[in-house]
Amino acid sequence: MYGAEVEFYDITSRNSWKQDKKIIDEIMPLVRKKGIVFDIGAGTGNLSIYISEMFDCEKIYAIEKSPEMRIALMSKLQNVIAKKNNITVIDTNIFEIEFTKDISAVFLMGVVGHFNMHEREFLWQNLGEKLEKDTPILISNLSREYFYIKNGTVLENVRVGDYECELIMREKKYMGKNKFQWKFLINISRDKVSQRQMVYTLEWENIDNECIINELYKFGIKGIQISNNYILAYRN
Ligand SMILES: C[S@@+](CC[C@H](N)C(=O)[O-])C[C@H]1O[C@@H](n2cnc3c(N)ncnc32)[C@H](O)[C@@H]1O
Known part of the structure; x- marks a missing residue:
């Protein structure tokens, strides 16, 4: 984590x-x-x-x-x-x-x-x-909307110099015992061309x-x- x-x-x-x-x-x-x-x-x-x-x-x-x-x-x-x-x-x-x-x-x-x-x-x-x-x-x-957002939703879009940095919800999985797992994609692009991508996983109990x-x-x-x-x- x-x-x-x-x-x-x-x-x-x-x-x-x-x-x-x-x-x-x-x-x-x-x-x-x-x-x-x-x-x-x-x-x-x-x-x-x-x-x-x-x-x-x-x-x-x-x-x-x-x-x-x-x-x-x-x-x-x-x-x-x-x-x-x-x-x-x-x-x-x-x-x-x-x-x-x-x-x-x-x-x-x-x-x-x-x-x-x-x-x-x-x-x-x-x-x-x-x-x-x-x-x-x-x-x-955690905001309730995280439990309902659809795959592919762009959660953040920030420009840093020449680069655009997007945080995209990739998939959500129920892990049992009230625990959810999200996979987020961070996409760094320049002039609309993707330069780098990174997927990360976050687990959170739905409380x-x-x-x-x-x-x-x-x-x-x-x-x-x-x-x-x-x-x-x-x-x-
Ligand atoms: C979503 S981040 C929030 C960071 C910061 N509080 C913020 O609001 O931006 C959760 C942070 O809690 C830390 N964390 C999770 N479990 C912890 C624990 N048992 N003891 C200390 N830190 C913990 C994680 O490593 C992570 O940096």
Whole structure:
């Protein structure tokens, strides 16, 4: 999961990052300045870097298990280190992390579908035990449309210099146990002539917002859906 296609990750996830940014702007004023912001499954670091630059937060832990994602994150970090140097990249699986009480916010952007039910419940239990009552948890779920889009749909089309970069949904397969597998095609063309193609696979559990909210509730966390793909939660 998340290998060579990371080369195009920021380009092909441009729209979802734009949406995330709007919600983050609304949530960050609710976050205590002192404490650690956890960016779980930080990817290429869009969120960590954005909040480091735009908001006053003491520390950010960007937790990311894919080395390819971390390479992208670390190279982008070069531009921000000189300013605040408050992002620590942690190269581990989130389930290895021991949470502490000094967490000021938890972001799970585009990552919950990678966890199975046991993993999610393990995480909710830990967060429910450790977080202070005023610590927000923001969860972004996969947009429902991904479960219905037709093969061949162009999801993104971005021009980068002379090249055009398209993200195309190639096929979707049900894998059982609520798990879906998508194959996406990244097509790089110049003057309408394809120069390079790359297929990558993504697996995601089809878990709806209501189900996540019910799971959280079992562990003393109250979640509300704040828009189509986002849940904001606090410990009870
Ligand atoms: C769809 S990407 C989202 C990246 C970023 N949060 C964003 O919104 O652009 C999901 C990320 O979660 C990471 N991830 C998945 N499972 C993880 C785990 N158990 N621990 C840490 N990172 C994980 C993946 O490697 C990937 O970078």
